[in-house]
Amino acid sequence: MLRVSALFTVPGDAVAGAAASGHRPNRRTVLAAASSLCLYEAGMALNDYSDRHIDAVERPDRPLPSGRIAPGRALAASAVLTGAGLGLAAAAGREALLTATALAGTVWAYDLRLKHTPFGPAAMAAARGLDLVLGAAATAPALPRPGSTGPDSTALRSARLRRPASRPRRISGEVLRAAGLLGVHTFAVTAVSRRETLGASSAVPFAALGTVAAVAAAAGGALGKNGGRTAGQARTCDQVLAAKHIRAAKHIRAALAAAYAATAARPLAHAVLNPSPPLLQRAVGGGIRATIPLQAALSARAGRAGAAAAVLALLPSAARLSRKVSPT
Incomplete structure (x- = not known):
């Protein structure tokens, strides 16, 4: 019921959000990832509770329609997991709790x-985007409250005096761009999943395939603030080294974006040729796993190659476990 193979796609949201915020992952990032895992599993249990009558017809072997788990227990598990997720987010800070509350409400x-309305894919996309924002909100240092004391508060006040127009922000434009790309990918995968038990026209996976190509192109691009200097513009030794670093980072981003596209596109291409339920389900599974290299690409796009490598390392385990436990 909890689709544990899909859990590997969750921690990368917090890591990518931390990277997009311009900070290294820290203890609060771990709390955000743990909160995300709880809220994700709450959504899985609640999904089966909500769809138990449909699954009784389409998927009678599922835990609820088969009678292995009582509906009331699934609902209770959703409530407990939601509470745990909000508690973990609260430990990461007020902004993290507010974001997690919005995420829980969306779930x-x-x-x-x-789920079964035209707004379903958009709601799912919003949930994934909010999950990335949760990582950013938890990771970035909090602004001091009026009258607060301590070294962090002093440093931030000093920075504010030096640069009055510059306020530390947790949710920057780059965070929103990264959340948007992750949300667009999720929208496409969700649109395909709505037809995975019935079959669809080739137009559905074909549209998703085009979306994946667009997201891959955007994820492989450079940040505006880091991509302006080229090797030809370098003048000093430091600038030459910086230009080489930029080129290397660009290659890493491109490779990760290509890995994302390959993971998602291959099963989608098969579904375009034959949009039957089994191939659509494979396309959805591939799209879910492709979330991991996309998160890695977004982390590398923000200049965090180490974080990107840590996220990408989850992909083999996700692929192996998905052969035993379906992520859909």
Whole structure:
């Protein structure tokens, strides 16, 4: 019921959010990732509770329609996991708790009301985007409250005096861009998943395939603030080294974006040729796993190659476990 093979796609949201915020992952990032895992599993249990009557017809072997788990227990598990997720987010800070609350509300609204409406893919996309924002909100240092004391508060006040127009921000434009790319990918995968038990026209996976290509192109691009200097513009030794670093980072981003595209595109291409339920389900599974290299590409795009490598290392385990436990 909890689709443990899909869990490997969750921690990378927090890591990519931390990277996009311009900070290294820290203890609060771990709390955000743990909160995300709880909220994700709450959504899985709530999804099966909401779809138990549909699954009784389409997937009678699922835990609820088969009678292995009582509906009330699934609902209770969703509530407990949601509470745990919010508690972990609260430990990461006020902004993290506010973001996690919005995420939890989106998850419950999707499973109980929006899933089978035209707004379903958008709600799922919003949930993934908010999950990345949660990582950014938890990781970045908090602004001091009026009258607060301590070294962090002093440093931030001093920075504010030196540069009055510069306020530390947790949710920067880069965080929103990264969340948007992750959300667009999720929208495409969700649109395909809505037809995975019935079959669809080739137009559905074909549109998703085009979306994957667009997201890969955007994820492989450079940040505006880092991509302006080229080797030809370098003048000093430090500038030459910086230019070489930029080129290397560009190659890493391109490789990770290509890995994302390959993971998602191959099963989608098969589904375009034959949009039957088995191939659509494979396409959805591939799209879910492709979230991992996409998160890695977004982390590298923000200049965090180490974080990108840590996220990408989750992909082999996700692929192996998905052969035993379906992520859909």
